[in-house]
Amino acid sequence: MSVETMSIFSPELSARFDELVTRYPMKRSALIPMLLYAQDEVGYLSDAVIDEIARRIGITPLDVRNVATYYSMLRFKPAGKFNVQVCTNISCMLRGGYKIFDRFQERLGIGHKGVTADGLFSLEEVECIGACCWAPAIQVNYDFHDELTEEQVDAILEQYRSQNAGGR
Amino acid sequence: MPRLVSHPDEVKIVTSRFGKGAAKIDTYLELGGYASARKALAEGAEWIINEMKASGLRGRGGAGFPTGMKWSFVPKQSAKPKYVLVNGDESEPGTCKDHLIFLHDPHAVIEGTIIAGLAIGAKTGFIYLRGEYRYLIQIVERAVADAYERGFLGKNIFGSETEFQVIVQTGAGAYEVGEESALMESLEGKRGVPRIKPPFPAVVGLYGGPTVINNAETIATVPHVLAMGGAAYAAVGSERNGGTRLFGLSGHIERPGVYELPMGYSLRKMIYEVGGGVRGGRKLKAVVPGGSSTPVLLPEEIDIGMDFDQVGKAGSMLGSGGVVVIDDQTCMVEFALRTISFYQHESCGWCIPCREGTDWLKKSLTRFHAGFGTEKDIDNIQYLAENMMGRTFCPLGDAAAMPTLGFVKKFRKEFEDHLHGKPCPFAHHPEVVLV
Amino acid sequence: MADVTFIVDGKTLTAPAGTLLIDACRKAGIEIPAFCYYPGLSLQAACRMCVVRQEKVPKLQTACTTPVADGQVFITESPEIAQARKATLQLLLGNHPLDCPVCDAGGECELQDMTFKYGAGESLYVEAKQHREEQKWSPAVYFDRPRCILCYRCVRMCGEGMDVWALGIQNRGVTAVIAPNGGDHLDCEQCGMCIDVCPVGALTSGTYRYKSRPWEMKHVSTVCTHCADGCKVTLGVRRANDGMEIVRADNRDKSGINGDFLCAKGRFGFDFVESAERLTQPLVRNSAGVLEPTTWEKAIRHVAKRFQEILSARGAGSMGVIGSTRTTNEENYLLQKFARTVLKTQHIDHERTADYATFHGLLVGSTGRAASLKEIAAAPAILLLGGNPTEEHPLLAWSLRSDVRLNHARLYVANTQAIRLERQAAQSVRLSDGGYEKLVRGLSGDEAALAGLPGAAAFRDALAGEESLVVICGAEFRGAALAAPMRWGLSRPQVKFALLSDGVNARGAADMGLYPDLMPGYQLLAGDRPIHTEYAGMPTTSGKDYAAMMEAAGSGGLDGLLVVGADPFAALGVAEGALKDTFLVVQDCFLTRTAAQADVVLPTASLYEKTGTVTNSYGDVQMVRKAADKAGVKPDFEILVRLAGAMGVDVRMLVPFGDAQGARADMGQTRGAQAGEADRHAVWLAANGLEPKLSPFDPLAILDEVERLVPEYKLDRLNLFAGNESTTEPGAGFVSVESLLQRKDGVVATHPGLFDSGLLSERTSALQEIRRHQEKLAVAAD
């Protein structure tokens, strides 16, 4: 019985993982990418995700958890479909990062690490995302939005709402 | 999309292909790409290292270690495979230069990696990007695939007998993983906790093999150094600080952006001419010269040339080249708090002084900023930072302690203004959450 | 490695190059504080307590990661260093609950000690401390998170030391936390090693927590009663209503053959001592056929009278004696002497768990061929044939793992089943039944024998390349099957052997001659050795063995049977009432199935309640020291002496006590002294034979005789009495194997698990609770 046949991942991701573990001098090097890609697909690192990745790499689920809990992008509870990450670190803070964050809080009615009731959005205050010279900046999932003003917050939310409605 | 900026004082070497579509391999080739790698292949390791030594290029990751010298430390003979590891974890607040390199000139990183590999005799290079840079990872992966397709990577690079493979790796959110030994741990699928040194990576590194680790900007500079010649590159910069550097101007600056300026360029000019001065014509209060871990400079301290030695002499560090400009409307206690919150959040937790020290600093500053501080707290904050300095397992502890000491020493008055329930005199955000 | 010279605090020290400064200093008596450093575990450099100043180096250096080299100069105590350590402690204490008054570790806490030393008394913070409820990870292990200082010792001990890897570190920064593999519980071997290495009270023992304060206890080092590896265990005892009770077992003084190690049984398996089922009064079957409590005097007189009656009516060989693997060497020696010289019978045996007779027979005439445990632990190469050390010989497993990990030893495993130690093996071969025989033939050069054994050729070649080797055989190797690998090994130089067994004194019972055909030291019944002279008058034809005795007794062929510490009814499945025509006397701690059938039951002291010596599987003899005390029970040794006395025997013939040499007694300091001056005097006096044996109940009074008559037992007394092991030399025996190979080995295989040692583990509530926890986990995993 091969791992793939009982995978909880899509055939594409399974195939990608099959390749990934052969890429490095040591299987384990695939761990962090796998966790991130699995999270992208499943939404979060469920026990089942951790167990399967542990199996694929040949380490214990505890070991996977030890590593996964270290990295701040990895989560163990579902986030919203669109995870809004607002940088408030120094360069962004100086240019109004907190105002942006507050606007999102107010518009979404949730706070740091909150998820909207419809599951569409979640909000996070994050550390520097490497966009200091284009501050204030945010990321929605992996998309950057920079040089923001409070006013643009509504438009950004609208953009993702319609993207969702469009079924993308 | 990050905006590109320009200024007449710039000397565009590393940024020369920015905005020209060089992420496409054909364009990169048209712009002279991969010529340095071919030359390096023909000339051999000794020549490469000599050119690198002559260039005076010092690591752009923060510590400013001479690159040629670093490469020469790798033993010629090794039972285990050697590796090149490109550090694209770029997470130091105030720093976004590698971001632009990956976006506009990914092949320069690949070419530099090949050259580093040739210099030390490695067959594999890793390019590690922070996980937040997903769109850049895709760009770099595309570029790597193209390079394979052209035969620039693989078993027989450029039709030679030499093999070189490049693997692109993603992180998943951890500043500490930018530290070179933690980076290796992370690449080996582990927690991002640094390793005990010695042994140093050049001797025992990734998978136990000798490893050269360089910042992405350092690596992207390498093909240019070989193209123009080490001596010519060195001539651009200041004494013992070869070439140019990508400076990120951010914060309260009129024209923020990443500028490529010669090493030793005046900080004052950088702020007032290149950056167009403090935003809205306000008064300058302080400058963080090299990313959040470098101690602030006061307005009267900015008449220095921006290179590793001069900034060091001024009591701070050139660091990652992230220049954060702070105007007179800013509360320095809040600024200190936000800086420390970052290090508290990013401490790997391995050693006691950093793990507990950053946490107590954050707690003290939070309470202090909220108006519940006492005289003794200011001394305590200083005491904490002093007792972290030089005592932690890796430099992250210092990175938290150094700026704190700077804030307390240079802005003690402002700390005192927060005492006895006095409200923060500046418009401020009440507290930093981030857990 | 070559020695280097360096200077520490002005003192010139030498140590092998590469020694860690912290170790070099400690060896020289310079104490360097450390939380994360633990000898034998991987380096962390995380706590920063060990910082020292090295000349010409800008920053303070961690002594735990600094290898010494020639010419270095260090300072280990200075105001600067003290300040660094103090600051670190202040940081830790800021969040620490400071619940020392109720913390188990209070008084034995490294954080407390450091705080005392560096005076981090005042608090710098006003922020509230984070409180978190204590977590029960298993019946054995509890976790109190706020007390944890994240030294990672537990994680490393579990992973590197135990190869179990049940503990991890999760989250990062100040939220980093030690986490068990089951999420909220531990799925592991429950060895408790994590508790042992915890420098503070973050990991606490399920059996000890909130029970006592360390200074309320007396700490007695003795030998664990549960298996044949013979770990030294420290029992913490406290005065109780009916004597002294054991409140804790741990490995406080790490001077034993087990070093750092102790398993679940050793650590948690002591409350059988306090079991409600414990017998505390002699029982005599009354005329109504019911066992009725009585006094010791009556019981002893009754037994003595019946024994005498049987002896005078039926003569020699009318009675049988069955001993055990749980009683001491002195008791076993005395038991066979009592049987042979007082009861005049050769029907003597014990529950054999390994074929030590053959093992000895093979080694006769050679020297240095038996491997002590310490030799195994340092051997460059080991061949493990059969056995399952991880489950059945936990200390051996630990020693082998450590040897591989720390000394880069090569372990070769051949087994018919999968065993955990294969993970440490340089090579392993899996054999089918009968495979051992073929493998050994192959090792001896029979190429054809290896055909069809995958990996066996490479295995043989690797073994052939080993200069020296220890061959360890599981208990399943007996008779000819044991002789084969041993003969192969004996044909090569520098091969040593060990044979595994079960029962704390399984080896000792065999060595002491609890055999129907072999005397102490595996000497034949007939001969002209000193023992034969001293035992003159005993019957010289071989008696019945264990099973035969039970059979004979069942069919009326034995008139009396004395069972000491064994349970033949349970072991052999003997039907109730089968021995109704035999006068059955049982000495035991509990009413075993056999005891329930007895005419007289004499309640005995457990190993933790008496003094003597025991011999482990590897021939290491160690002192057992009386720790606990239970009113109403007596050691088997004393019972036998009393019986003999009541039978009118001159007990001086049995136990040579008294002041034979005219040495003067040190009346205040007889045996039993456990601490300080008295102990050191007693050790020296006893070791030099200068201590008069004041009483026939003194088990050590018979040790002289054992040493005199049993050739293997030439003990290094000073070491032995000081609490160290003294090894035996089987090669010094007389009877070679040819005469032994013909006999029935009579070994009954037992396969004790990690929480199982038969009677005692069944009566230990802590071990039973752990078992239930493990069973639940096993069910959940299915």
Ligand SMILES: Cc1cc2nc3c(=O)[nH]c(=O)nc-3n(C[C@H](O)[C@H](O)[C@H](O)COP(=O)(O)O)c2cc1C
């Ligand atoms: C806490 C910490 C974070 C670091 N982060 C980065 C980083 O994000 N990128 C980087 O290139 N170097 C980073 N460094 C520096 C690296 O350890 C290393 O010195 C550098 O990658 C070497 O490259 P260079 O010689 O080209 O500068 C960091 C160092 C520390 C101590």
Ligand code: SF4
């Ligand atoms: S200073 Fe210590 S806790 Fe901080 S990041 Fe480095 S090793 Fe980790």
Ligand code: FES
């Ligand atoms: S013992 Fe050296 S750092 Fe902990």
